[in-house]
Amino acid sequence: GENVEQHPSTLSVQEGDSAVIKCTYSDSASNYFPWYKQELGKRPQLIIDIRSNVGEKKDQRIAVTLNKTAKHFSLHITETQPEDSAVYFCAPDSSYKLIFGSGTRLLVRP
Amino acid sequence: SAVISQKPSRDICQRGTSLTIQCQVDSQVTMMFWYRQQPGQSLTLIATANQGSEATYESGFVIDKFPISRPNLTFSTLTVSNMSPEDSSIYLCSVEGGREANTDTQYFGPGTRLTVL
Numbered sequence: 415g416e417n418v419e420q421h422p423s424t425l426s427v428q429e430g431d432s433a434v435i436k437c438t439y440s441d442s443a444s445n446y447f448p449w450y451k452q453e454l455g456k457r458p459q460l461i462i463d464i465r466s467n468v469g470e471k472k473d474q475r476i477a478v479t480l481n482k483t484a485k486h487f488s489l490h491i492t493e494t495q496p497e498d499s500a501v502y503f504c505a506p507d508s509s510y511k512l513i514f515g516s517g518t519r520l521l522v523r524p
Numbered sequence: 525s526a527v528i529s530q531k532p533s534r535d536i537c538q539r540g541t542s543l544t545i546q547c548q549v550d551s552q553v554t555m556m557f558w559y560r561q562q563p564g565q566s567l568t569l570i571a572t573a574n575q576g577s578e579a580t581y582e583s584g585f586v587i588d589k590f591p592i593s594r595p596n597l598t599f600s601t602l603t604v605s606n607m608s609p610e611d612s613s614i615y616l617c618s619v620e621g622g623r624e625a626n627t628d629t630q631y632f633g634p635g636t637r638l639t640v641l
Binding site for chain 1: 629
């Protein structure tokens with residue numbers, strides 16, 4: 415089955431700095447690569463996704479880059495704000511299911 | 525995105541009892557899923573709820589413990605049977621293939637926080 419690894423497990427940045435979270439996967443057939451944000455006590459929320467025919471996608475301060483050859487994709491958050499503090503999960507698809515990474519706890523220090 | 529509700533939002537149950545969690549969507553969706561999220565952990569897929577047929581369970585999850593119903597394209601239930609304290613977790617439903625054109629995308633319900641004493 416799909417093996418998904420996410421790094422780092424925790425990340426602390428100063429407000430205004432950038433944050434990068436990386437996800438590696440094993441299933442070469444994966445074609446869909448979403449990132450979810452989960453605030454404490456809340457449901458996971460889709461923040462950005464990318465499909466295998468695209469190398470990069472940007473939405474305001476958030477971007478996702480995909481390297482299908484190396485089987486990894488990354489979440490980039492620029493100009494971080496305290497409200498970006500949350501747990502972030504990658505969830506590449508495999509056999510029509512999403513396989514969630516272990517999560518990255520991001521703390522943005524004011 | 526689809527509006528998804530779950531009932532109950534939380535419950536405290538005695539060991540040995542069963543709890544049925546409901547998931548309701550405001551539009552017809554092709555796929556519905558049930559996940560478990562233990563405290564401080566990631567999401568683990570329990571099963572895919574198939575409309576009109578039996579659910580498809582992931583490794584480590586069995587129908588006798590987690591029976592699932594999907595009577596139509598907007599509703600599903602998950603029952604946690606013969607509960608033990610190890611079943612204490614958040615249970616989340618998700619849906620795919622609603623109004624959105626991109627049918628890969630999954631949206632989550634608010635979750636049900638279950639505590640078993």
